Amino acid sequence: MSNRKGIFAGDDPFAITRRWLDEASAREPSDPNAAALATVDETGMPNLRVILVKAIEDDAVVFFTNYESRKGREIAVHPKVALNFHWKSLERQVRIRGRVERETPQASDAYYRSRALGSRIGAWASRQSQPLASKAALLKAVARAQAEHGLNPSRPPFWGGFRVTPLEFEFWAAGEFRLHDRFRWERASPGADWKISRLNP
Ligand SMILES: Cc1cc2nc3c(=O)[nH]c(=O)nc-3n(C[C@H](O)[C@H](O)[C@H](O)COP(=O)(O)O)c2cc1C
Known part of the structure; x- marks a missing residue:
């Protein structure tokens, strides 16, 4: 399969992305x-x-985000997104394109509960x-929210997760003299087989 070895090895693009993210976690400053x-x-x-x-x-x-933010509104009209991880310390990127839908309320609640109270x-x-008129206006809104929702706030209905179901991944790693390695994984629909191609740098 086009010589897919080393960091590109594997049958599952989600697993490769997790592996690269783990490697980045050990290297990236933040x-x-x-x-x-x-x-x-x-x-x-x-x-x-x-x-x-x-x-x-x-x-x-x-x-996770605010569903009424600009991105939230744009996703509501066009539920397709692209994502790009760039890890400078690894000299790698992962590109993802796919459909997006709201996370289940239960999963959004669970993640919301895991966040710091301030968040x-x-x-x-x-x-x-x-x-926003001023920072002071925001701090006033925070004080109001604190008074209203107390120490155990429920998740705001306008805040929660989005799930991206990729139809395409691209794994990119820097090569000498800009002869980078690139592998694109594509599928026609969720659950379909992946077609993998090596791309020119
Ligand atoms: C490192 C970093 C992480 C961020 N993480 C999030 C996030 O997880 N969710 C979010 O809504 N905004 C996050 N933001 C802020 C967004 O970049 C953006 O300013 C905000 O979501 C409003 O975007 P919008 O107006 O296009 O909706 C983050 C920004 C940075 C720089």
């Missing part, structure tokens, strides 16, 4: 699970921001991506 997340707006204009990937499951990649309150206080 946030090895940070990935750029691309969406498109209603005119087709792309949008890109960094999020933290919280799980690479057997068939999905999960992150749980912050999720209530921030109308993510909306204009």
Whole structure:
């Protein structure tokens, strides 16, 4: 299969991504699970921001956000995204493209409960991506959320996870003289067989 050895070895792109993330976790100075997340707006204009990937499951990649944020609204209209991990310390990247849907309320609740209280309150206080008059206004919203929701806040209905089901992965590793190694994994639909091709750098 196009000489897929060493760091590229394996039959499961989710397992390879987890393995690379583990290796990055030992090397990166911070946030090895940070990935750029691309969406498109209603005119087709792309949008890109960094999020933290919280799980690479057997068939999905999960992150959490505010459903009413710009990304949340864009995903609601166009439920397809691209993700890109770039690990400078490893000189590798993983590209992922796929469909996206909301995480189950139960799984979002479980993750929300695992967060620090300040972050749980912050999720209530921030109308993510909306204009904000001042930092003081945000701190006031935090105090209000604290008073209202106390020490055991429930998950805000506008905050939770998204599950990306990839239809494509690309594993990239830097090579000498820019002769990089690239392998693309593609499938027509979730559950279908993967087609793997080596790409020119
Ligand atoms: C390292 C890093 C990690 C981030 N993780 C998240 C995250 O997990 N969820 C999130 O909503 N925003 C996260 N952000 C903030 C986003 O980049 C972005 O500012 C925010 O989600 C609003 O994006 P939007 O207006 O396109 O919706 C992170 C930013 C950085 C730099």
